[in-house]
Amino acid sequence: MTTPSPALGPMVTGAGVPVIAIDGLRKSFGPRTIIERLDLSVPAGESLALIGANGTGKSTLLRMIVRLAEADQGRLSVLGETVGDLRGSALKRFRARVGVVFQKHNLVARLSALSNVVHGVQARRSGPRSWAQSLAPAAVRDEAMACLEAVGLADKALQRADSLSGGQSQRVAIARMLMQRPELVLADEPDASLDPRAGREIMELLFRLTRDKGLTLVFVSHHMAHALRFSDRIVGLGGGTIALDRRAGHCTEAELAAFFEEPGGDTAPQEEPVRAPAPVFA
Numbered sequence: 001m002t003t004p005s006p007a008l009g010p011m012v013t014g015a016g017v018p019v020i021a022i023d024g025l026r027k028s029f030g031p032r033t034i035i036e037r038l039d040l041s042v043p044a045g046e047s048l049a050l051i052g053a054n055g056t057g058k059s060t061l062l063r064m065i066v067r068l069a070e071a072d073q074g075r076l077s078v079l080g081e082t083v084g085d086l087r088g089s090a091l092k093r094f095r096a097r098v099g100v101v102f103q104k105h106n107l108v109a110r111l112s113a114l115s116n117v118v119h120g121v122q123a124r125r126s127g128p129r130s131w132a133q134s135l136a137p138a139a140v141r142d143e144a145m146a147c148l149e150a151v152g153l154a155d156k157a158l159q160r161a162d163s164l165s166g167g168q169s170q171r172v173a174i175a176r177m178l179m180q181r182p183e184l185v186l187a188d189e190p191d192a193s194l195d196p197r198a199g200r201e202i203m204e205l206l207f208r209l210t211r212d213k214g215l216t217l218v219f220v221s222h223h224m225a226h227a228l229r230f231s232d233r234i235v236g237l238g239g240g241t242i243a244l245d246r247r248a249g250h251c252t253e254a255e256l257a258a259f260f261e262e263p264g265g266d267t268a269p270q271e272e273p274v275r276a277p278a279p280v281f282a
């Protein structure tokens with residue numbers, strides 16, 4: 001019998017309760033309305049690809065989910081919490097439950113891959129240095145090694161981060177995120193700035209790791225092949241709202257390409273979002 005890796009944390013989601021429930025979300029920056037009205041429900045365990053032209057608000061939406069950006073209107077319920085109500089330590093505890101992977105991995109260049117992953121445990125605890133005080137260093141190190149193994153980089157554990165390739169660095173960032181034992185994973189273009197093979201491998205890894213544990217994954221990608229292959233569902237933003245919502249298995253790359261022919265991104269007038277095409281629901 002194999003013991004489940006401690007690197008892949010617990011799944012805490014009630015059956016039938018959406019991990020993300022968004023109702024009437026609106027967001028402007030100054031006079032520019034980026035998201036006019038957005039409703040979205042993401043069930044537990046779903047892998048959702050968020051697509052759309054540049055400037056349609058994909059990153060802003062991910063940021064609002066963890067309250068790195070404030071919604072102007074609407075309700076965001078994530079992992080059972082009303083995000084807009086969270087303050088102080090409650091907000092910290094909530095953020096500790098959400099693993100985030102960015103296009104830029106932000107590793108500490110002079111530290112080893114392993115040390116970078118060990119630092120991921122800080123995101124798991126709230127309060128100053130509580131992680132260091134409450135966890136045995138050997139246990140933390142073992143878990144960090146398990147996380148590196150999970151991303152296929154155990155042999156690079158002692159290598160400095162600044163000597164790793166872009167793809168390897170992104171794997172370390174994923175291992176660091178796993179160290180947090182997240183219940184929900186958000187990934188903002190994790191496959192950007194990588195060559196086609198490395199980008200595909202990163203997406204494969206994220207998809208497999210989250211799927212194996214039944215975690216919910218929401219990722220942004222401009223690679224339609226990745227959206228189709230590594231998601232259950234593809235949601236397209238355009239015109240300040242959801243302009244496309246399809247099961248990945250019912251969608252083709254040509255249909256997605258056609259979606260991008262519609263207006264909606266940074267090409268839209270600045271004051272008012274362009275009306276989206278009629279939504280296409282599977």
Ligand SMILES: Nc1ncnc2c1ncn2[C@@H]1O[C@H](COP(=O)(O)OP(=O)(O)OP(=O)(O)O)[C@@H](O)[C@H]1O
Nearest residue numbers: 029030034052053054055056057058059060061266
């Ligand atoms: N803090 C901010 N202040 C002002 N404008 C912002 C801010 N953050 C984002 N924007 C603007 O909001 C719009 C949506 O940005 P966002 O990064 O969410 O788009 P995106 O869909 O992720 O784009 P891309 O595909 O290019 O990454 C853009 O026009 C951007 O310039």
